[in-house]
Amino acid sequence: ASDVYKRQDNMTNSIKRSAGLTRRSVLRGATVLGAAALILPAGIRAASAEPKKGGILRIGMGHGSTSDSLDPGSWDNAYSQVFATTRHNFLTEIAADGSLQPEIAESWEASADAKTWTFKIRQGVTFHSGKELDAEDVIASINFHRGEDSKSAAKPIVDGIADIKADGSHAIVVTLNAGNADFPFIMSDYHIAMMPAKDGAIDPTSTDGCGAYIVESFEAGVEARLTRNPNYWKSDRAHFDGIELLPIVDGAARQNALISGQVDLIDRVDLNTVHLLKRAPNINVLSVTGSQHYVFPMDSRAAPFDDNNVRMAMKLAVDREELVEKILNGYGSVGNDHPISTANRFHAGDALEQRTYDADKAKWHLKQAGLDSIDLELSVSDAAFGGAVDAGVLMSEKSAAAGINLKVTREPSDGYWSNVWMKKPFAASYWGGRPTEDWMFTMAYSSGANWNESFWEHARFNELLTTARSELDDAKRREMYVEMQGLVRDEGSTLIPMFASYVMAHTNAVATPETVAANWTMDGFRVAERWWFA
Numbered sequence: 303a304s305d306v307y308k309r310q311d312n313m314t315n316s317i318k319r320s321a322g323l324t325r326r327s328v329l330r331g332a333t334v335l336g337a338a339a340l341i342l343p344a345g346i347r348a349a350s351a352e353p354k355k356g357g358i359l360r361i362g363m364g365h366g367s368t369s370d371s372l373d374p375g376s377w378d379n380a381y382s383q384v385f386a387t388t389r390h391n392f393l394t395e396i397a398a399d400g401s402l403q404p405e406i407a408e409s410w411e412a413s414a415d416a417k418t419w420t421f422k423i424r425q426g427v428t429f430h431s432g433k434e435l436d437a438e439d440v441i442a443s444i445n446f447h448r449g450e451d452s453k454s455a456a457k458p459i460v461d462g463i464a465d466i467k468a469d470g471s472h473a474i475v476v477t478l479n480a481g482n483a484d485f486p487f488i489m490s491d492y493h494i495a496m497m498p499a500k501d502g503a504i505d506p507t508s509t510d511g512c513g514a515y516i517v518e519s520f521e522a523g524v525e526a527r528l529t530r531n532p533n534y535w536k537s538d539r540a541h542f543d544g545i546e547l548l549p550i551v552d553g554a555a556r557q558n559a560l561i562s563g564q565v566d567l568i569d570r571v572d573l574n575t576v577h578l579l580k581r582a583p584n585i586n587v588l589s590v591t592g593s594q595h596y597v598f599p600m601d602s603r604a605a606p607f608d609d610n611n612v613r614m615a616m617k618l619a620v621d622r623e624e625l626v627e628k629i630l631n632g633y634g635s636v637g638n639d640h641p642i643s644t645a646n647r648f649h650a651g652d653a654l655e656q657r658t659y660d661a662d663k664a665k666w667h668l669k670q671a672g673l674d675s676i677d678l679e680l681s682v683s684d685a686a687f688g689g690a691v692d693a694g695v696l697m698s699e700k701s702a703a704a705g706i707n708l709k710v711t712r713e714p715s716d717g718y719w720s721n722v723w724m725k726k727p728f729a730a731s732y733w734g735g736r737p738t739e740d741w742m743f744t745m746a747y748s749s750g751a752n753w754n755e756s757f758w759e760h761a762r763f764n765e766l767l768t769t770a771r772s773e774l775d776d777a778k779r780r781e782m783y784v785e786m787q788g789l790v791r792d793e794g795s796t797l798i799p800m801f802a803s804y805v806m807a808h809t810n811a812v813a814t815p816e817t818v819a820a821n822w823t824m825d826g827f828r829v830a831e832r833w834w835f836a
Contacts, residue, residue, distance in 0.1 A: 351836060354541065354834055354835060355541050355543070356543055356835060357542055357543055357834075359542045359545050359566055359812070359830065359833070359835070360546040361384070361547050361565060361566070362550040362556045362560065362564075362565035362567070362568040362569075363381045363548065363550065363556075364380075364551055364553065364569055364570035364684075365380045365381035365549060365551065365685070366381030366382070366547075366551065367523045367551075367716055367718070367719060367720070368522050368523035368717070369522065369523075369717065370385075370522040370523060371522070372508065373506040373507065374390075374447075374494070374497070375454025377493055378719055378753075380569065380827070381547065383492045383822070384830070385526050386492050386493075386827070387513065387827040387830070388513060388514060388515045388528055388545055388830040389509065389511040389513045389515055389516065389517055390495035390496060390511040390513045391406050391496050391511070392489065392490055392494060392495060392496060393406050393421060393440065393486075393496070394407055394410075394486050396819065396821045396826055397819070398815060398817040398818060398819040398825060398828070398832065400819070402487060402737075404424075405424075406440065407421040407423060407424070408424040409421075410422070410486055412483075415772075416478075416481035416483045416772070416774065417477065417478050417481045418475065418477050419475070419478070419485055420469065420474070420475050421473065421474050423472040423473055426535060429497075429511065429512045430509075430511060430512070430517075430531060431498060433498050435496060435512055436471045436472060437468035437469070437470065437472055438468060439498055439499045439504075441466050441468060441474060441502075442502055442504045443494060443499070444460060444463070444476075444494060445466065445503075446497075446503070446506065447460045447493060447494060453752065454493060454752070456491055456493035457751075457752060458748055458750075458751040458752065459488050459741060459744050460494070462479050464477045464479045480768070481771075482740070482772060484741065487738050487741060490737075491741075492827060495511065497510065497511065514534050514536070514539055515528035515531055515544070515830060516529050516531050518544075523549055524549070525547065525548055525549075526545075526546070526547040527545070527546055528544060528547075528830075529543065529544045530543055539831040539832065540830070540831045541831075541833070541835075542833075542835070545830045548565060550565075550568070551684075551715045551716065552715070553684060554572065556570070557572060557579060557807070560585065560808075561585065563809070566809050566811060566812050567808040567824075568806065568807055568808075569804070569805075570687075570823070571807050572689075573631040573633055573688060573689060574689065574692075576633075577631075579807055584810045585809060586808055586809075586812075587806075587807045588806045588818065589803045590803060590818055590820035592645070592735060592803070592820035592821060593641075593642075593643035593646065593736070593742075593801065593821075594733065594735055594803070594804060594823070595637055595641055595643070595798055595801045596637075596686075596690070596730070596732050596798075596799070596800050596802055597641075597732065597733060597755075598680065598730055598731070598798075598799075599728075599731055599755040599795065600616065600796065601727040601756060601757055602756050602795035603757050606673075607728070607756075607795060609671045610795075611667040611668065611670040612667070612668070612676065613797075614664075614667045615665070615667040615668045615671070615676075615706060616664075616797055617657060618659070618663045619659070619661060619701035619704040619706050620700065620797060621659040621696070622636040622657070622658065624659075624696060625696060625697075625800050626800050628692070628696060629689040629696070629800070630800060630802055633805055634800050634801050634802040634803050635801050636800055637798040637801055638654060638656055638657055639791040639794065639796070639799075640654075640787040640788075640790040641733060641743075641747075641790070642739055642742065642787050646737075646738070646742075647739070648739050648779060650783075650784045653788075654787060654788055654791060657791070659700060661703040664705075668706075675705035675706070675707060676705065676706055676707065678706060678708050679728060680694050680697065680708055680710050680711065680728050681711050681713050681726040681728065681730070682694040683713040683715050683718045683730065685713075685715035685718035686718065686730035686731055687732040691710070691712050693799075694708075694710035694730065695710055713729075723755065731755055733746065734822050735821075739786070740767065740770065740771050743767055743786060743790075747794070748764060749764050755796070756794070756795035756796045757795070758795045760794075763789045763790070766782045766785060766786050770782040804822075804823040810836075811836065812833060812836075813833065813834050813835065813836040814833050815832055815833070
């Protein structure tokens, strides 16, 4: 396909917008379910020309390593996630405007208690191998993440499924242990890719999918190449002839690749030099605000972080405003040590006082732990997020006044997620956020969750998590989610100082749709099927 590696020029601009949702529309799947209260506000581009077919889109991403896998349960970085959505479809899709839309599930309907869900499966969808997708494929794709032996990162969000069965060849009935009004949102999770079943199970090492592009080659940490699926059922998507996904973890190298024309699009623009990138000819910088947040989990099992007074001291010894100003260059907002963003429906708001830098209070908490001072080590790498190393240095400078001697250790970017994350007791990390409170809490804070990166255990929190999930009264749900945010904030083991915008850049050759999603980077990971060359 070398003869189609061509680019053309076009310029677009950005503005912002949001949308809305009702509980009734979630319980009965409609064609479009507006979701501003549950989903992140979307970034909007100025109106572009009608999409054209052609060209190879080369994407340079600030993620990806040699440990990346085809196993859908293991996808843990944006490179894997963009690669996944490029070749796979899912039961439901978070649309660019922040709404929930059908994808492989053509529609869905719930029982009055939201405990039993019936999904009608779209007919006429084929896998890249030629097999027609049916209910058995959907069941096997979901069941892969279930069970006691499952190592999938999606296991916590499907553990609530008590039973799943086919109702004919193109419908499934899912019975939950308890009602969950947010269940259709969960089915959009990027881990739960629709894959072909054989003898009731999927092959997690297979590249076969039913998405917009077919895998030609994949070498972990090096490159993935894909070509357009000629039989893709979405006639208004998949405009490129092919996709190249290149992991370029170093920020300077990534931006140089864009400026020199080696790639057409990058994510994770270096915010320290974004003003210079804006001046570069034929380059557009695109920023969208979402629930992405940068975090520093502390292993609650390991001393001294098993003492909440030490954790509180660290939280109070961080200047959040300084981090937003100097690390994000204003492309974000301060965090309050819980992961629920202002775009979420049950965000605590003024119910929780905003935490600020207070060296004296931090010292007080150290005293409660029987300490006058403490030596801590923080493992950081820009693989966690752009500016993580500089953030660690700023934290070290400010925490010294509280008696916290913070040694900042710069870890290698390659292998950071396999060798440092959830291995070292205090490290940098990031989250894209989730569209519902239950989903975010279940993935990262519930007892035993594979991605509970601070290994935090809290009986009251877990009790509330289960109760709130099946509560259909919004006022009662709000009370519980606000309490849970407070528990994570004041007793949790994760420092969450800032929420960061998604900042990307592309050449003028790349055209975007009017609406660019902010639920994840790269247009909600859907850049390959939504964008085109002008």
